[in-house]
Amino acid sequence: MKLLVVEDNKPLLESIKGILEKEYSVDTADNGEDGLFFAQQNIYDLIVLDVMLPYMNGFEIVQILRKEKVNTPVLFLTAKDSLEDRVKGLEFGGDDYLVKPFQAPELEARIKALLRRSGALDIDAGxxxxxxxxxxxxxxxxxxxxxxxxxxxxxxxxxxxxxxxxxxxxxxxxxxxxxxxxxxxxxxxxxxxxxxxxxxxxxxxxxxxxxxxxxxxxxxxxx
Structure with missing residues (x-):
C-alpha cells in the first residue's frame, strides 16, 4: 500500500516517514503545492495531511481533491486543538483528525482504521x-x-x-x-x-x- 505524507516541519516529516515505511510505501511533500500535485495523481491509499502548509493549506488541498472526485482518505495533522478546526476539516472532506503532538502508535492505529474503513485493508479476510x-x-x-x-x-x-x-x-x-x-x-x-x-x-x-x-x-x- 502507498501513502502520501504532506508536512512542512521536515524533522517531523522524516520521523513520520520512518514510522510508516516499515509497513507502507511512502511519498512525502513539504509544501501545499507539491502535496496537491502528488495527491491529484490518485495513486495513494491514504494521505496524511498537515493543515498549516506553505503556499496552500491542507483544507484548500482537500477541497480541491474532493471537487476533482479524488476520494483518497485524508488524515489531518494539526497543532490546533479547537473544535472549530476539527469540524472544518471534516466538513471539507477530511476523514479523521490527529492533534500534534501525537505518539507513533496512535498515528499507526488511526491509519489502519481509515484503511479498513475505505476497504483498502482487511486484516482478517485479505x-x-x-x-x-x-x-x-x-x-x-x-x-x-x-x-x-x-x-x-x-x-x-x-x-x-x-x-x-x-x-x-x-x-x-x-x-x-x-x-x-x-x-x-x-x-x-x-x-x-x-x-x-x-x-x-x-x-x-x-x-x-x-x-x-x-x-x-x-x-x-x-x-
Missing part, C-alpha cells in the same frame, strides 16, 4: 478478487487455493489492480504508484509487468481479466 486472494503476509497470493510466487513489484501491481476492480487505471497512474515519481526506469516497464502478471495467471484463466484499454491503460474485470 484482499480478494473472485478466487484470487492476497493475504498480506509476505506477499502471499493464492489463486483457486493454489499458492503462486510473485515478485514484489508483480504483487504490488496485482494489489493495485484488485483495489481498483472495475476502474480504468492509466499507465501513468500505475507507473507512479508502483515505481514512483523518482524512478530511473521508464513508463514502458508497465507493459512488461502487465505481461508478466498475465503469464502468472494464465494457468488459472485470469489473464483475460486484466484488460487493455487502448491508448489509456488497463482495467481488471471479468472478461
Amino acid at each position: 484482499l480478494k478478487y473472485d478466487e484470487i486472494l492476497l493475504t498480506g503476509k509476505e506477499n502471499d497470493v493464492l489463486v483457486k487455493g493454489v499458492p503462486i510466487k510473485l515478485t514484489v513489484k508483480q504483487y504490488e501491481l496485482l494489489e493495485y489492480l484488485i483495489q481498483n476492480t472495475g476502474k480504468i487505471l492509466t499507465k501513468e497512474q500505475i507507473f507512479d504508484r508502483i515505481w514512483g515519481f523518482d524512478s530511473d526506469t521508464t513508463i514502458a516497464i508497465v507493459e512488461v509487468f502487465i505481461h508478466q502478471l498475465r503469464k502468472k495467471l494464465e494457468d488459472f484463466a485470469y489473464h483475460k481479466d486484466i484488460q487493455t484499454v487502448r491508448g489509456v491503460g488497463y482495467i481488471l474485470k471479468k472478461a
